[in-house]
Amino acid sequence: MKSRWTDKGAREAVDRWGNRYDEAFALRVYTARLIGADAALVLHGGGNVSLKATHRTRSGDDIDAVYVKGSGRDLADLEPEELVGLDLTYLRRLRSLELLDDEAMVDEFRTHLLCASALIPSIETLLHAFLPHRYIDHSHADAVLTITNQPDGVARVREVLGERVAVVEYVRPGLELAKAVLDCHESNPKVEGMVLLHHGLVTFGDDARTSYERHIELVDACERYVEEKCRGRSLTPCFERAERPADLAARVAPVLRGLIAEPTDDEDQPHTRSILEWRAGDNILAFVNSGEAKTLAGSGPLTGDHVIHTKLKPLFIENPDWGNDTALRAQLKEAVEAYRRDYIGYITAHSGQVEKLATSPRVVLLPGAGMFCWGRGKRDARITADIAEHTLIAQVRAHFIGAYTALPSNHVYDMECRSAQRRKLGSRAQRPLESHVVVISGGAGAIGAAVAEVCAEAGAHVAVADIDEERIASVVRRVEARSGPGTACGIVMDVTDEQSVSAGYADVVRIYGGVDVVVPNAGIAHVASIEDMGVDDFRRVMEINAVGYLLFMREGIRILKRQALGGNVVVMASKNVFGPGKDFGAYSASKAAGHQLGKVAAIELAPAGIRVNMINADAIFGDEETPSGLWSTVGPGRAKSRNLDLEQLPEYYRQRNLLKVRVRGRHVGNAVVFFASNATPTTGATLPVDGGVVEAFPR
Numbered sequence: 001m002k003s004r005w006t007d008k009g010a011r012e013a014v015d016r017w018g019n020r021y022d023e024a025f026a027l028r029v030y031t032a033r034l035i036g037a038d039a040a041l042v043l044h045g046g047g048n049v050s051l052k053a054t055h056r057t058r059s060g061d062d063i064d065a066v067y068v069k070g071s072g073r074d075l076a077d078l079e080p081e082e083l084v085g086l087d088l089t090y091l092r093r094l095r096s097l098e099l100l101d102d103e104a105m106v107d108e109f110r111t112h113l114l115c116a117s118a119l120i121p122s123i124e125t126l127l128h129a130f131l132p133h134r135y136i137d138h139s140h141a142d143a144v145l146t147i148t149n150q151p152d153g154v155a156r157v158r159e160v161l162g163e164r165v166a167v168v169e170y171v172r173p174g175l176e177l178a179k180a181v182l183d184c185h186e187s188n189p190k191v192e193g194m195v196l197l198h199h200g201l202v203t204f205g206d207d208a209r210t211s212y213e214r215h216i217e218l219v220d221a222c223e224r225y226v227e228e229k230c231r232g233r234s235l236t237p238c239f240e241r242a243e244r245p246a247d248l249a250a251r252v253a254p255v256l257r258g259l260i261a262e263p264t265d266d267e268d269q270p271h272t273r274s275i276l277e278w279r280a281g282d283n284i285l286a287f288v289n290s291g292e293a294k295t296l297a298g299s300g301p302l303t304g305d306h307v308i309h310t311k312l313k314p315l316f317i318e319n320p321d322w323g324n325d326t327a328l329r330a331q332l333k334e335a336v337e338a339y340r341r342d343y344i345g346y347i348t349a350h351s352g353q354v355e356k357l358a359t360s361p362r363v364v365l366l367p368g369a370g371m372f373c374w375g376r377g378k379r380d381a382r383i384t385a386d387i388a389e390h391t392l393i394a395q396v397r398a399h400f401i402g403a404y405t406a407l408p409s410n411h412v413y414d415m416e417c418r419s420a421q422r423r424k425l426g427s428r429a430q431r432p433l434e435s436h437v438v439v440i441s442g443g444a445g446a447i448g449a450a451v452a453e454v455c456a457e458a459g460a461h462v463a464v465a466d467i468d469e470e471r472i473a474s475v476v477r478r479v480e481a482r483s484g485p486g487t488a489c490g491i492v493m494d495v496t497d498e499q500s501v502s503a504g505y506a507d508v509v510r511i512y513g514g515v516d517v518v519v520p521n522a523g524i525a526h527v528a529s530i531e532d533m534g535v536d537d538f539r540r541v542m543e544i545n546a547v548g549y550l551l552f553m554r555e556g557i558r559i560l561k562r563q564a565l566g567g568n569v570v571v572m573a574s575k576n577v578f579g580p581g582k583d584f585g586a587y588s589a590s591k592a593a594g595h596q597l598g599k600v601a602a603i604e605l606a607p608a609g610i611r612v613n614m615i616n617a618d619a620i621f622g623d624e625e626t627p628s629g630l631w632s633t634v635g636p637g638r639a640k641s642r643n644l645d646l647e648q649l650p651e652y653y654r655q656r657n658l659l660k661v662r663v664r665g666r667h668v669g670n671a672v673v674f675f676a677s678n679a680t681p682t683t684g685a686t687l688p689v690d691g692g693v694v695e696a697f698p699r
């Protein structure tokens with residue numbers, strides 16, 4: 001590991017933040033970001049830093065202050081205001097307390113902030129307050145943990161870092177750890193840092209660069225040691241499969257997603273759902289396919305901070321029966337159930353309450369297919385995957401240099417409960433499609449894009465399936481800009497091609513883990529009277545709108561069934577189904593076919609808890625960003641059929657409905673969310689989204 005400090009970077013930081021904050025503060029933010037930039041030091045909100053300074057109050061008094069990273073904030077993109085100022089003199093008086101639980105500790109922080117609207121500072125704030133140093137840097141560096149997570153961790157730290165550091169036994173973060181660290185400092189005032197066993201590294205200095213570079217030097221020494229010891233070592237391969245991991249992942253992901261769903265007490269949404277991050281890089285495959293995997297996977301987390309994301313351990317499936325889907329499902333089911341029993345045992349053994357915590361694994365390791373990490377959303381799943389990946393690499397290295405030894409499970413449990421409590425404090429209200437996966441064909445068109453946007457705002461992750469790569473990318477960007485990175489993905493799909501449809505769905509399940517809502521929507525239109533209809537034109541419309549709906553629904557339904565969590569199909573039919581117009585025979589017939597397929601599917605799928613409903617929207621013209629492809633093709637013809645100019649069409653459609661409204665794509669999106677969230681026990685129904693057109697009333 002190399003120092004990332006550059007004088008140029010430091011100067012730029014001072015230029016950037018030096019106006020509002022002084023140089024010391026700007027450099028604090030700068031080196032915090034340098035630590036955050038190294039995934040081998042901290043991951044996703046891990047680690048923390050501080051600065052001590054003087055704060056002038058409004059009444060003109062200068063008081064001692066400590067600025068500590070806000071809880072859960074990422075060091076990589078830390079902003080100055082995310083360093084939370086507190087009254088240092090007061091915090092130091094807390095040393096005299098025997099105990100301070102989390103709630104009381106947070107209360108002490110809140111009442112001693114220098115700015116009332118600041119974030120809650122890190123759980124390790126007192127450690128920063130108690131130590132005397134101006135700058136303090138703290139990480140959970142992989143290499144340090146690889147060395148401390150050994151039966152002879154202390155001796156190894158001494159061997160590698162000598163007397164440069166003091167060693168602190170594991171103590172729970174908070175007041176206890178802060179006191180232990182201060183005691184240790186008082187008996188070793190000359191050290192450059194402290195290694196916290198099973199936890200990480202703390203360094204300090206009078207200036208930003210010294211504290212940061214000491215950190216890097218110490219971690220670098222640990223990395224070199226680990227590398228040296230691991231040279232020439234490799235895992236024992238013991239599992240081989242001819243199929244590509246990607247194919248196995250597509251087969252198994254929906255099954256796993258169904259099995260790990262947790263029951264809820266809501267009859268209308270009887271299961272929680274999760275979103276997948278699947279990974280199968282060389283490191284991961286070497287691990288899951290190795291003879292050592294089972295033991296190492298069960299050996300516990302690198303540090304207590306990680307358990308909220310990964311749980312105590314992943315679920316490792318020994319010898320998955322890839323040759324037989326039924327046997328594989330039974331094997332996975334049994335393994336998930338056993339995991340849950342073990343987990344309940346672990347909670348009750350530490351006198352915890354099971355109902356407060358989800359019991360399913362967050363990480364599943366499958367020989368042949370890789371690592372399956374689950375979270376409430378893609379972002380959570382990726383965080384879990386990053387931590388799990390770093391963990392298994394560190395476990396392998398620790399195994400090569402000695403014997404990987406995790407924190408005792410009572411400490412892990414303690415951290416898990418505390419993090420769960422903290423997380424609950426910050427959790428937002430459940431949205432109607434939270435953690436649902438919605439797949440939309442024609443997703444890049446005017447209606448499809450609006451449906452994607454509205455569903456994502458309702459909490460869903462959306463797969464935008466379409467044929468035009470550029471338009472898909474633009475919709476994905478639009479959804480992600482509103483709902484966050486990873487909430488949308490693009491799938492290139494030709495709905496008339498069986499191969500393309502099944503390959504597209506395979507992509508969706510590798511990206512998100514499964515499917516909950518299928519929205520067949522891709523369609524074209526053709527303007528011609530029946531008398532003049534070219535058979536090729538008719539066939540083309542039927543091929544996309546009717547055969548396309550069939551294939552898109554068929555493949556989606558197969559996944560819904562494998563997943564076994566119920567689900568929804570929302571068929572985009574048309575106002576034309578009940579209220580056809582002249583010169584629009586091909587479109588009307590094809591939409592009637594899709595509508596009828598929906599009704600039959602409702603009958604067939606009810607036993608599996610899958611609801612199928614239809615939406616009859618009237619003309620939707622889209623907007624500048626996503627104009628309607630269909631209307632740009634058929635607009636002139638439809639205008640002609642109605643003796644209108646092209647630009648008169650939107651007003652014509654507005655005036656013909658009872659409410660005199662313009663029907664927009666987002667209205668259709670709202671209808672999809674209504675059906676997909678099981679708001680009413682409805683299947684086989686048609687909902688008009690047309691402003692009220694009497695001749696198209698459902699009957």
Ligand SMILES: [Zn+2]
Pocket residue numbers: 047124138139140173199200305
């Ligand atoms: Zn820590």
